[in-house]
Amino acid sequence: MRRGVVSESLPSASVIDLPNIDAPLFRVPDPAQLRAMQPATHPPRIALLYGSLRARSFSRLLAEEAARLLQAMGAETRIFNPSGLPLPDDAPDTHPKVVELRALAQWAEGMVWCSPERHGAMTGIMKTQIDWIPLAVGAVRPTQGKTLAVMQVCGGSQSFNAVNQMRVLGRWMRMLTIPNQSSVAKAFLEFDDKDRMKPSAYYDRVVDVMEELVKFTLLTRDIAPYLVDRYSERKESAAELSARVNQASI
Numbered sequence: 001m002r003r004g005v006v007s008e009s010l011p012s013a014s015v016i017d018l019p020n021i022d023a024p025l026f027r028v029p030d031p032a033q034l035r036a037m038q039p040a041t042h043p044p045r046i047a048l049l050y051g052s053l054r055a056r057s058f059s060r061l062l063a064e065e066a067a068r069l070l071q072a073m074g075a076e077t078r079i080f081n082p083s084g085l086p087l088p089d090d091a092p093d094t095h096p097k098v099v100e101l102r103a104l105a106q107w108a109e110g111m112v113w114c115s116p117e118r119h120g121a122m123t124g125i126m127k128t129q130i131d132w133i134p135l136a137v138g139a140v141r142p143t144q145g146k147t148l149a150v151m152q153v154c155g156g157s158q159s160f161n162a163v164n165q166m167r168v169l170g171r172w173m174r175m176l177t178i179p180n181q182s183s184v185a186k187a188f189l190e191f192d193d194k195d196r197m198k199p200s201a202y203y204d205r206v207v208d209v210m211e212e213l214v215k216f217t218l219l220t221r222d223i224a225p226y227l228v229d230r231y232s233e234r235k236e237s238a239a240e241l242s243a244r245v246n247q248a249s250i
Contacts, residue, residue: 051126
């Protein structure tokens, strides 16, 4: 941009003007590809993870409340119980709980991650579950292009450290994290003696988040492969991609 010019349009470019581009692999985004030819008719498949093993885990209770809402909105839900899941690298990936978790990630079209905030962060139990979900299996990314909603429960005043961290992880896992989120302050006051969430603004926000998650899942699940199709990865063979994303842990 020239000095003193507020804004300036560049001339329209073509592939000829882009010497760094591998022309056969260059794609102009096609609006027609953003409309599914045969939309899926099965219920949206949503997996829910929670981050505490306490007998009365409020992250579990919130996940269960979210699952009820999702089912009422027409979704199929499955909640993963992290009890017995080993620490990453402390067991082979053939461990039954690891196999169960990874199968759930493959099955899901969207996910809900719900963690307590402990010492200003998500819990180790929550992070362990996410760490066991592989970024790739061969050349297939099991979470790429899937939707994600994040929620947290707080023992005191409302905070957003855990949901902010989970957003970073969702982006790293190449998921489509929805804009809305839930943080429930003083969660021990928000559930009754039957472990159901009481009416409140916090409950209304959970309804909002689940409604948004279902909408985004329905909007994107049929076109997710197109949304995440990338020029740089088209340049790589499946073997090269697999070698790159499956490097040994450091």
